[in-house]
Amino acid sequence: xxxxxxxxxxxxxxxxxxxxxxxxxxxxxxxxxxxxxxxxxxxxxxxxxxxxxxxxxxxxxxxxxxxxxxxxxxxxxxxxxxxxxxxxxxxxxxxxxxxxxxxxxxxxxxxxxxxxxxxxxxxxxxxxxxxxxxxxxxxxxxxxxxxxxxxxxxxxxxxxxxxxxxxxxxxxxxxxxxxxxxxxxxxxxxxxxxxxxxxxxxxxxxxxxxxxxxxxxxxxxxxxxxxxxxxxxxxxxxxxxxxxxxxxxxxxxxxxxxxxxxxxxxxxxxxxxxxxxxxxxxxxxxxxxxxxxxxxxxxxxxxxxxxxxxxxxxxxxxxxxxxxxxxxxxxxxxxxxxxxxxxxxxxxxxxxxxxxxxxxxxxxxxxxxxxxxxxxxxx
Ligand code: 5GP
Numbered sequence: 001x002x003x004x005x006x007x008x009x010x011x012x013x014x015x016x017x018x019x020x021x022x023x024x025x026x027x028x029x030x031x032x033x034x035x036x037x038x039x040x041x042x043x044x045x046x047x048x049x050x051x052x053x054x055x056x057x058x059x060x061x062x063x064x065x066x067x068x069x070x071x072x073x074x075x076x077x078x079x080x081x082x083x084x085x086x087x088x089x090x091x092x093x094x095x096x097x098x099x100x101x102x103x104x105x106x107x108x109x110x111x112x113x114x115x116x117x118x119x120x121x122x123x124x125x126x127x128x129x130x131x132x133x134x135x136x137x138x139x140x141x142x143x144x145x146x147x148x149x150x151x152x153x154x155x156x157x158x159x160x161x162x163x164x165x166x167x168x169x170x171x172x173x174x175x176x177x178x179x180x181x182x183x184x185x186x187x188x189x190x191x192x193x194x195x196x197x198x199x200x201x202x203x204x205x206x207x208x209x210x211x212x213x214x215x216x217x218x219x220x221x222x223x224x225x226x227x228x229x230x231x232x233x234x235x236x237x238x239x240x241x242x243x244x245x246x247x248x249x250x251x252x253x254x255x256x257x258x259x260x261x262x263x264x265x266x267x268x269x270x271x272x273x274x275x276x277x278x279x280x281x282x283x284x285x286x287x288x289x290x291x292x293x294x295x296x297x298x299x300x301x302x303x304x305x306x307x308x309x310x311x312x313x314x315x316x317x318x319x320x321x322x323x324x325x326x327x328x329x330x331x332x333x334x335x336x337x338x339x340x341x342x343x344x345x346x347x348x349x350x351x352x353x354x355x356x357x358x359x360x361x362x363x364x365x366x367x368x369x370x371x372x373x374x375x376x377x378x379x
Contacts, residue, residue: 004353009092009297009304011346012314013339015321016093016285016296018200018225018252020140020174021081021100021119022067023288029083030290033070040069048293049260057206060261061176063291073108074118081122089126089133091295095325095335098123099138099172099200102156112153116160120167134335136326137168138200142175143185150188158195169326170198173216174225177205182212189219198222198326200252204229204236205263217243223283223324227251228263231274244280250324251275254287255302256294267306276307283321304356311347311355 025033030047034040046066049055055063071080081098088096100119102112116139123135139157141150153171160168171192173185182201193199202225204213213230217240230236230244244251253272258264264271275282284299286292304314322335 004350005301005355006297008311008346008350008353008355009301009314011349012092012297012300012318013342013346014091014093014296014300014318015095015283015325015335016088017097017223017283017321017325018254018285018287019084019088019096019098020288021077021084021098022064022071023291024084024087024098024286025067025071025080025290026083026087027290029080030070032079033076036076037070042066042070048291050293054260054262057177057261057263060291067291068103072103072105072110074110074114077110077115077118078122078125081119082126085122085126085133085135086131087289088296089131091297093133093296094338095322095327095331096133096135097138097169097200097326098135099140099174101140101142101174102153112156116156116168120160120164123167134327134331135167136170137164138170138172138198138326139168140172140174141185141188143173143177143180143182144175146180147184147188150185151191154188154192154197157192157197161195161197166328168197170200170222172225173199173201175202177202177209182209182216186215186219189216193219200225200326203227204240207235210235210237210240213240214243217247217249220247221249222326223250223252225252226254226258226263228258228271231271233274234271245278248281250281250283252283252285254285255299255306256292257287260292267302270306272303273307281320281324282317283324284317301355308356311353314355315343315347 030044034042047063071077102115104111119137139153141153157168157171189199199221200223201216201221203216205226205228207229230240232238255267255270259267272282284303286294286296286299289295300314303309319339322332
């Protein structure tokens with residue numbers, strides 16, 4: 001049954017800035033994909049990490065390989081992107097930046113260009129259907145594919161930035177952090193910056209990335225994904241923190257993803273606390289709402305319950321995200337006006353509701369990591 005807090009967090013207008021398309025596929029959409037490709041013998045347990053489960057980062061990346069097998073045609077991408085957008089809208093997200101790695105799938109005739117065009121078409125169709133959400137797109141570079149593919153992806157993103165009517169706004173750097181080196185991708189990232197693409201870079205997701213993070217911070221990026229090991233308390237350094245703070249680079253923070261992916265030991269040890277206490281711009285995000293079985297309302301609720309945030313704090317956090325987005329200034333102004341209009345209505349819904357005390361239901365006990373059978377991986 002929905003509690004007052006559940007309703008409050010859903011009604012809270014929200015901005016989602018870190019959502020990987022193929023990681024955001026819901027249970028319902030997965031059903032449709034599995035039914036389309038029964039010969040793959042893929043089950044739900046291979047595509048999602050449920051409540052109470054945890055997996056190593058490596059196992060998480062294997063889950064994406066399974067999902068990619070299910071989503072390999074123009075038709076799949078259109079359906080998935082539309083479903084994901086409608087789901088974010090239903091969760092009270094008013095502005096969304098989706099990101100995805102364009103893929104060639106020779107079996108189905110999918111090219112990287114068609115991939116991006118299809119995501120843009122999905123965004124267009126959702127708008128036409130009246131979805132109450134403004135959606136932009138970040139083209140993703142998978143670091144494991146090396147510098148040449150990174151440059152090719154940058155050029156594609158550049159083309160679409162100029163031709164997509166403001167839908168393509170930036171570039172994401174993601175993929176398995178244990179593979180490849182950011183140093184080799186600097187040229188592609190610098191080119192992207194110079195042509196006006198915004199940069200959202202995954203950084204310091206694992207402890208061994210200090211040197212790489214120093215280099216990437218000198219670009220500098222416009223936002224940082226995760227940044228789990230930047231600060232000295234977890235083996236980062238004052239120099240990294242100084243660079244982030246001096247340049248006021250916002251962090252995209254994904255609580256459930258980090259806890260289930262075992263890069264953070266528990267919710268209350270999440271680095272949200274470190275940056276939030278310093279009043280550094282932090283944006284709560286889902287990362288992969290399908291894989292990690294969450295949504296943005298739940299992530300706000302988790303942050304409130306774990307770190308004792310009030311309704312006012314939560315409101316400020318969601319509004320601050322507007323400023324961290326890659327939306328053009330007039331769009332940011334419109335969003336701010338929207339927030340101002342919705343504020344009295346949402347904050348007066350349940351004035352005495354304590355939004356920060358629902359620990360037990362939101363913090364299911366997580367057992368120690370046990371390897372989970374993934375199977376069916378051919379990539
Ligand atoms: P896609 O780009 O196919 O739409 O979304 C899935 C991809 O996003 C994964 O294959 C991976 O490259 C990237 N991804 C999703 N979640 C994470 C994450 O937590 N960390 C990193 N580094 N990459 C991620």
